[in-house]
Amino acid sequence: MADNEPSGTSERIDDLEQRRVEAVPRADELAAAKQHPKGKYTARERIELLVDEDSFVEVGEFTLRRPTSFDTGDDRCYGDGVVTGYATVDGRRICLFSHDFTTYGGSMGEAFGEKVLKIMDMATKAGCPVVGINDSGGARIQEGVVSLAYYAELSRRNSKASGVVPQISVVMGPCAGGAVYTPALTDFTVMVDRTSRMFVTGPDVVRSVTGENISAEELGGAEVNGSVTGNAHYVASDEVDALDWVRTLLAFLPANNMAVPPEYPVLEPAAAASELDTVVPDSPNQSYDMRRVLAAVLDDGELLEVHASFAPNVLCGFGRVRGRTVGVVASQPLRQSGIMDIDASEKAARFVRFCDAFNIALLTFADVPGYLPGREQEQRGIIRRGAKLLYAYSEATVPKVTVVTRKAYGGGYAVMGSKHLGADVNLAWPTAEIAVMGAEGAVELLYRAELAEAEANGVRASVRAKLIAEYRATMTTPYVAAERGYVDSVIRPAMTRARVSDALLMLEAKREESPPKKHSTMPL
Numbered sequence: 001m002a003d004n005e006p007s008g009t010s011e012r013i014d015d016l017e018q019r020r021v022e023a024v025p026r027a028d029e030l031a032a033a034k035q036h037p038k039g040k041y042t043a044r045e046r047i048e049l050l051v052d053e054d055s056f057v058e059v060g061e062f063t064l065r066r067p068t069s070f071d072t073g074d075d076r077c078y079g080d081g082v083v084t085g086y087a088t089v090d091g092r093r094i095c096l097f098s099h100d101f102t103t104y105g106g107s108m109g110e111a112f113g114e115k116v117l118k119i120m121d122m123a124t125k126a127g128c129p130v131v132g133i134n135d136s137g138g139a140r141i142q143e144g145v146v147s148l149a150y151y152a153e154l155s156r157r158n159s160k161a162s163g164v165v166p167q168i169s170v171v172m173g174p175c176a177g178g179a180v181y182t183p184a185l186t187d188f189t190v191m192v193d194r195t196s197r198m199f200v201t202g203p204d205v206v207r208s209v210t211g212e213n214i215s216a217e218e219l220g221g222a223e224v225n226g227s228v229t230g231n232a233h234y235v236a237s238d239e240v241d242a243l244d245w246v247r248t249l250l251a252f253l254p255a256n257n258m259a260v261p262p263e264y265p266v267l268e269p270a271a272a273a274s275e276l277d278t279v280v281p282d283s284p285n286q287s288y289d290m291r292r293v294l295a296a297v298l299d300d301g302e303l304l305e306v307h308a309s310f311a312p313n314v315l316c317g318f319g320r321v322r323g324r325t326v327g328v329v330a331s332q333p334l335r336q337s338g339i340m341d342i343d344a345s346e347k348a349a350r351f352v353r354f355c356d357a358f359n360i361a362l363l364t365f366a367d368v369p370g371y372l373p374g375r376e377q378e379q380r381g382i383i384r385r386g387a388k389l390l391y392a393y394s395e396a397t398v399p400k401v402t403v404v405t406r407k408a409y410g411g412g413y414a415v416m417g418s419k420h421l422g423a424d425v426n427l428a429w430p431t432a433e434i435a436v437m438g439a440e441g442a443v444e445l446l447y448r449a450e451l452a453e454a455e456a457n458g459v460r461a462s463v464r465a466k467l468i469a470e471y472r473a474t475m476t477t478p479y480v481a482a483e484r485g486y487v488d489s490v491i492r493p494a495m496t497r498a499r500v501s502d503a504l505l506m507l508e509a510k511r512e513e514s515p516p517k518k519h520s521t522m523p524l
């Protein structure tokens with residue numbers, strides 16, 4: 001034994017304490033000195049902001065990287081650029097990892113990769129959510145192919161854990177190259193305005209390969225990933241806001257796919273039920289805010305929106321009805337009249353599949369004039385990509401309750417939680433217009449000859465108005481669908497919360513089996 005090595009028990013304990021000081025408080029002090037001037041928290045501070053006080057148990061704080069043929073490893077430090085462990089959030093267990101940008105730029109090498117995989121495996125076996133806080137320069141250059149291997153391994157773990165435990169990524173700095181695929185494979189990604197960047201190749205590479213000059217913010221900032229690409233589910237104003245959002249999100253979710261979401265005390269909605277009787281305007285061409293409907297249906301009117309600024313023509317988010325989590329998919333007539341387009345379809349499909357995987361009942365509100373027509377959407381693949389939502393609803397076996405508030409035209413009717421896609425309870429307001437298309441378009445198509453004759457006689461406007469009124473009275477009502485049982489009940493809007501909550505209670509123990517298969521072949 002070397003002279004400076006501890007021999008007795010008390011010396012060994014002292015030695016442990018010294019090592020711990022070096023691995024944790026001393027490392028944090030150095031990290032804070034680098035991160036704070038940039039307006040960023042350290043890896044452990046971020047964990048402390050996320051989890052319950054004193055609940056974090058670190059795993060692998062004494063990990064050291066192995067020397068490589070490239071260097072001697074003299075600069076090695078404990079932890080190897082990532083802090084891993086488990087903790088509780090609101091008393092419920094989570095596993096987490098948090099990149100330490102101040103150690104080798106938070107880049108992933110072998111020891112780092114092993115730590116992350118270990119915690120992922122632990123979460124999957126223990127059945128608890130995983131939160132990954134990303135702030136990294138990507139693959140560690142000194143460790144070459146080994147670091148690439150760990151990215152691939154991590155993608156495999158993400159895929160294995162998908163649908164088993166909720167996976168949440170928080171991007172709080174750079175996230176480039178292969179590193180972006182872990183957030184992409186997780187269920188939710190949170191970015192921080194102006195400090196997060198996520199791109200496959202950064203501006204320098206873009207410039208050298210394509211000659212294009214583009215800033216990092218424009219290429220992969222939080223704003224662009226939140227509203228254009230849809231990679232970010234929430235854009236936080238700062239790091240504290242990002243971690244608050246994750247805490248709120250976790251409170252809606254079950255620990256794993258075998259568990260049910262946590263139950264909370266029942267809260268009354270934020271708006272009176274009677275307000276729903278006046279939400280839908282008399283004119284079918286006038287919009288209204290679907291959030292007003294949700295305010296009178298959900299507990300406390302609370303909706304935790306995901307993808308709020310991406311495809312805002314459909315709202316997706318978590319709320320509660322009588323203390324139980326529901327996944328809300330709702331047309332938003334305020335934005336593009338709530339029409340279904342590619343982004344809206346993919347956004348809602350992903351959300352529906354998440355809810356189905358994690359036993360979260362689906363509550364759909366439809367006011368949708370159909371699928372968006374036109375060259376741009378057709379050429380970008382609205383057929384294949386629009387089919388994703390049909391697929392997701394059809395595949396979902398959780399309780400599904402749908403309310404048609406106004407328009408449910410054409411493919412929009414079918415896709416927004418219709419009975420034919422397996423919804424359990426379908427309700428409609430008396431203002432519902434369930435038809436192949438709106439009255440104006442239908443009359444132009446059906447009465448071409450009559451309208452031409454009326455035109456010749458100088459009475460086109462009055463004939464057209466009469467035909468539209470007739471079509472509305474006979475075709476665009478909820479009663480044609482109700483007669484056939486496609487709608488279970490036409491209800492007074494003010495009764496919506498009561499009827500939705502009764503339906504969800506009735507469906508609480510719903511069990512629906514799907515035929516055995518290896519996996520589906522959904523249109524990706």
Ligand SMILES: CCCC(=O)SCCNC(=O)CCNC(=O)[C@H](O)C(C)(C)COP(=O)(O)OP(=O)(O)OC[C@H]1O[C@@H](n2cnc3c(N)ncnc32)[C@H](O)[C@@H]1OP(=O)(O)O
Nearest residue numbers: 104105107136137138139140141148151174176177178179
């Ligand atoms: C399958 C996976 C494939 C991939 O991940 S390929 C992508 C590989 N990564 C990259 O190309 C990004 C390389 N890094 C960068 O571009 C920049 O460091 C980055 C992330 C934009 C951050 O820039 P700054 O905030 O200015 O910080 P900085 O450059 O001074 O870096 C801070 C310290 O971190 C180090 N670092 C950053 N990325 C690293 C990496 N990948 N491997 C090893 N060390 C890395 C960097 O050398 C610097 O160290 P030091 O403080 O000078 O000792």
